[in-house]
Amino acid sequence: MSKLWFDVAHLLAGGMLVLSFALLYQDRIAAVINVFALQAVALSLSVAWQALVQGAPHLMVTAAIALIVKGFVIPTALHHIIRRMQIHREVEEVIGSGLTMLTGLGLVALSILLVQPVGEVSIYVREDLAFALAVILLGLLMMITRRNAVTQVVGFMSLENGLVLAATGAKGMPLVVEISVAFSILIAFIVFGIFVFRIRERFDTVDVRALDRFRGERRDVS
Amino acid sequence: MTGPVEATLIIPATAIPVLALVSSYRLGAALNILACALTLGAATALLFADHPRSDLFIIDDFNIFLLVLTTFVGFTTSIFSATYLAHEIEIGRLTPLFLRFYHAMYQTLMGAMNVALVANNIGLMWVGIEVATLSTVMMVGIYRTPEAIEAAWKYFILGSVGIGLAFFGTILIYLVAQDVVGDGLPAMSWDLLVKSAPMLDAKLLSLAFVFLLVGYGTKVGLAPFHAWLPDAHAEGPTPISAVLSGLLLNVALYALLRFKMVLAGNASAIDVGAIMAGLGLVSLVFAGFMLYRRRDIKRLFAYSSIEHMGIATFAFGMGGPLANFAGLLHMTMHSLIKSGIFFSVGHIAQVKGTQRIAAISGMSVTHPVLALLFSLGVIAIAGLPPFGMFTSEFLLVSSTFARQPALSIVLVAGLLVAFGALILRLQDVVFGEPAGKAQTAQASYIPAYVHLTLVLVAGLWLPGPVVQWFRGVAALLG
Structure with missing residues (x-):
């Protein structure tokens, strides 16, 4: 296949990676959601391109799901949630965005190094995989460094974008469509859960207040 | 069909x-x-x-x-x-x-x-x-x-x-297998993966396993x-x-x-066993110490689950017929005992109206039947004879001692630490001054007794066919 095809695929995947970085330095939640929607559109284009290159029309379903669910429905729902729940409009960070960006750069370097051995299998798959892994790790980083549940979920969805990118890059992988549907259901559950249970803060060992309540020192249930 | x-x-x-x-x-x-x-x-x-x-x-x-x-x-x-x-x-x-x-x-x-x-x-x-x-x-x-x-x-x-992360590992496995097995479903099936393992790219396989280990390891606890x-x-x-x-x-x-x-099946891939044994041992020791400061009875047994999954993972990490056998037996025994304990703990929490250990002492006076059931369960999970968990832990310790004496010291230390914590809590809950409410609740004792009986039987005499079977599976695991 001509080299141009792969260049386009890499352009789209690279675009997703750039948007992952853009997610890291946003300081308003509404902007985070918008950037995420943009990343979902980039993902959908990338998947559609893969469908074309690989001659796999069923991947178009995945592309359509990414565009409709993650590009429009979920961002709209999240905007609705932050309005209704009157969440702080500013992103609450655990560590500063400068340090987060530097860590992010380190993670990209790490993912390039990690997928090095793939080159012996297929040189084109390697670069796709490096992009995907970098998006995944940046999503993880975002989940760790944000305190608000909505931004945390956006981090998870960005991680999942990386997974779908990796799965569609693997030629002829079965069950990709089914799995992308399963992921959409999972995400719908999360967003639904935030709304129903009004979860604002995440609960982990970084947050000292949560620690006090959470090490087996609980109240009675009766 | x-x-x-x-x-x-x-x-x-x-x-x-x-x-x-x-x-x-x-x-x-x-x-x-x-x-x-x-x-x-x-x-x-x-x-x-x-x-x-x-x-x-x-x-x-x-x-x-x-x-x-x-x-x-x-x-x-x-x-x-x-x-x-x-x-x-x-x-x-x-x-x-x-x-x-x-x-x-x-x-x-x-x-x-x-x-x-x-x-x-x-x-x-x-x-x-x-x-x-x-x-x-x-x-x-x-x-x-x-x-x-x-x-x-x-x-x-x-x-x-x-x-x-487990999914990313799955994709990597598919990519590796695709080259050897071909596109589509066959490249994801267990039997063909195992069969073609020697031909797969070792580096990529090792990378995939790291993701799978972190991913599914999270679920194992x-x-x-x-x-x-x-x-x-x-x-x-x-x-x-x-x-x-x-x-x-x-x-x-x-x-x-x-x-x-x-x-x-792949000779040049990373040594999975060593990593699993390490993680298992860390889990065992960590959970053993964490058992001491628990004040919530269900949380206590949750940490005990981390401990026992650590033991089983360690056993499979060691590998070999004997350690694998011990690991399989341990998985089975842990399933039966731990669910049995939760059956009794569930009723205890209901009759006392709380899960706080401090508020549920003196069970032997207020609810003798539940107390007996609970103590049998704790004795079994602590690895005392004649219950089946003693057999699996004994097999594991002796096989580890024969191959890696240094590791067996850590293993035994971890087991003893956890043992101490469980026995301390057992005393608090069963004996001691009766505290808290003493209401009665309709309880079903049969499931817990069935589980404990099975564990007891396994500890006294493991039926021949079951032994054969576990041996076969242990050989399969390599």
Whole structure:
């Protein structure tokens, strides 16, 4: 296949990676959601391109799901949630965005190094995989460094974008469509859960207040 | 054609909508028990059926034994769950509407675990484990107290990240296998992966395993990734704690072991055994020390689950016929004992109206039958003879001592630390001044006694066919 095809695929995947970085330095939640929607559109284009290159029309379903669910429905729902729940409009960070960006750069370097051995299998798959892994790790980083549940979920969805990118890059992988549907259901559950249970803060060992309540020192249930 | 394999999936699948629609909670609980019994029947029938190869399902000695164990514990837990929930309805902690939801989710969990166990496809297995995780998240949060929602959220986020990383590992495995086996379903099936293991690219295979280990290791509850486990166990309904500890952790470990079998077939891949043994040992020692400061009784046994999954992972990491045998026996014994303990703990928490250990001392005076059941369970889980866990731990320690004396010292130290903590708590709960309420509750003792009897029998005399079988599986694991 001509080299141009792969260049386009890499352009789209690279675009997703750039948007992952853009997610890291946003300081308003509404902007985070918008950037995420943009990343979902980039993902959908990338998947559609893969469908074309690989001659796999069923991947178009995945592309359509990414565009409709993650590009429009979920961002709209999240905007609705932050309005209704009157969440702080500013992103609450655990560590500063400068340090987060530097860590992010380190993670990209790490993912390039990690997928090095793939080159012996297929040189084109390697670069796709490096992009995907970098998006995944940046999503993880975002989940760790944000305190608000909505931004945390956006981090998870960005991680999942990386997974779908990796799965569609693997030629002829079965069950990709089914799995992308399963992921959409999972995400719908999360967003639904935030709304129903009004979860604002995440609960982990970084947050000292949560620690006090959470090490087996609980109240009675009766 | 539908055989017993399909039946283990179709029965739960049919039960889900039925249970969601039945409005009487008594009928719902009865139907839940019935569905579990039928699934157990189908799983048992598998023992006597032929197993032709297919792209979607695989049945070999390894998963047949786990399938029978899973459906059996699922069945006994459904009996316990019926009386437990009747009490929760009585005191108004749950409403019948929530029970419909609960029963539907219970069957979803059972069906999803069966999918993960019988799948011959790493993608399908992944879907099974994801659905099982989701259904337990829903059930952990069912009480809707702030603590329960916190626990469910934490479980959700950590479980999702784990499952996401496992998926990336799955993709990498497919990429490796695609070159050798060819595109499509065959490149994801266990039997062909194991067969073609020597030809696979070792570096990429090793990289994939790291992701799979972190991903499924989170679900097993291994030490640095265990943060969700104690909260999920403590805040959910007790029947769910029982199936989480007794079954879901096993299923995740099963997934890891299958991948270990693939890597074991490739001579130049990383030494998976060493990594697993290390993680297992860390989990054991860490959880052993954490047991001391626990004040919540369900949280205590959640940490004990981390400890025992650590022991089993360590055993499989050591490898070899004897250690694998010990690991399999340990998995089985832990499933039976831990779910049995949760049965008694569930009733104890109900009669005392609290899960705080400080508030439930003196059980031997106020509730002698429950106290006896509880003490037998704790004695069994602490690894004392004549129960089966003594056998598995003894086998593991002696085989480790013969091969890696240094590791066996750490192992024994970890076991003793955990032992001390459990015996201390046993004294507090069973003896000591009676404290707290002394109300009676309708309890079902039979499931817990059945489990403990099986464990006792296994400790005294392991039947010949079972020994043969475990040996076969241990050889399969390499």
